[in-house]
């Protein structure tokens with residue numbers, strides 16, 4: 406598969422249009438993409454060798470220029486000894502709370518000049534306290550290269566129109582898709598709209614836009630698809646729904662296929678590190694972007710999870726020398742998978758289970774990522790919104806926005822469905838509401854754990 410399936414590279418030199426000579430920034434992105442096309446096929450062993458070479462440089466830099474690591478590691482890291490994967494994974498974890506509290510101590514005192522200007526960015530704060538992080542210009546370079554990898558993997562026609570519905574970015578109509586393509590690859594226009602409107606007005610807006618690609622949160626894609634299935638206008642040009650920002654339930658893929666006959670392609674990213682994983686071109690699971698990050702999935706004893714075992718996402722950002730994140734515990738849960746049949750050596754994440762607040766926990770500390778067969782006929786058609794919350798170790802609250810009150814029989818069927826998906830011993834109560842709000846970051850959660858003791862600990 407070529408790197409640029411449909412793309413025309415834009416030249417920055419007057420009088421030369423083919424082969425194009427892009428401007429230096431764009432040339433660096435294409436150079437990275439050239440390597441990414443090759444590194445994706447390396448075996449995991451070879452990928453780890455390359456990562457260790459880069460880690461050796463990063464760890465030395467952190468030890469010498471970042472007070473936090475100098476204090477924290479003590480003698481645990483000796484830069485004179487060659488780094489092995491075992492030695493690396495013996496280093497302590499950095500929690501989200503430590504990143505919040507130790508911000509000043511995590512700043513590098515001396516960033517190599519070639520890494521470009523430093524800027525601060527902030528997470529959306531949907532978990533409560535936002536997380537601040539420093540990044541260099543290189544973060545943008547890698548972000549753009551991985552964006553192009555995602556476009557290449559899914560063979561997007563970049564001359565098409567992109568419509569985006571999400572929070573936290575400037576709204577309006579634009580000549581380009583975004584920073585990764587503008588001035589580098591001939592691309593089409595894009596339009597961005599926030600999430601505050603009703604789903605009806607979002608669909609009307611999309612009908613005006615007639616996009617080839619739609620990018621939004623899974624919860625919004627699902628609502629739009631339901632509206633279309635129930636008789637709303639279709640979007641005849643639409644080729645793909647791109648999702649981000651929330652857990653993508655299999656139901657959303659099914660709804661988008663039914664509404665528009667298009668696939669859903671999901672990405673997994675976080676403000677602190679950029680892209681974490683992209684959907685495989687041939688499967689519905691994800692490949693971690695190991696050229697930018699070392700991704701570990703760890704159990705509660707900090708041991709690597711086996712395929713199929715849900716664990717905590719721990720990340721090391723390979724190129725952020727302004728604020729190195731080394732074995733950073735993001736606060737998300739994911740499940741590793743077996744090596745992919747597509748042939749790429751990049752490790753597989755089979756499921757992304759979201760934040761700790763989206764994980765059910767029992768009084769004995771066992772963790773589950775519950776799913777509730779959202780397409781089961783037990784869910785009455787009158788239900789507009791739903792959210793399932795764990796209130797106590799044995800109590801579940803089912804929050805419903807419904808156009809009509811549910812009968813005793815309907816409630817009974819729902820209760821049976823939900824309790825059948827949980828460990829034994831749970832009780833369930835119903836809570837009817839006028840609306841279920843999105844979080845401050847504009848996102849929507851199907852399942853939330855609201856046991857107070859767990860919410861006071863910001864790190865896990």
Ligand SMILES: [Zn+2]
Nearest residue numbers: 685745747749
């Ligand atoms: Zn694959």
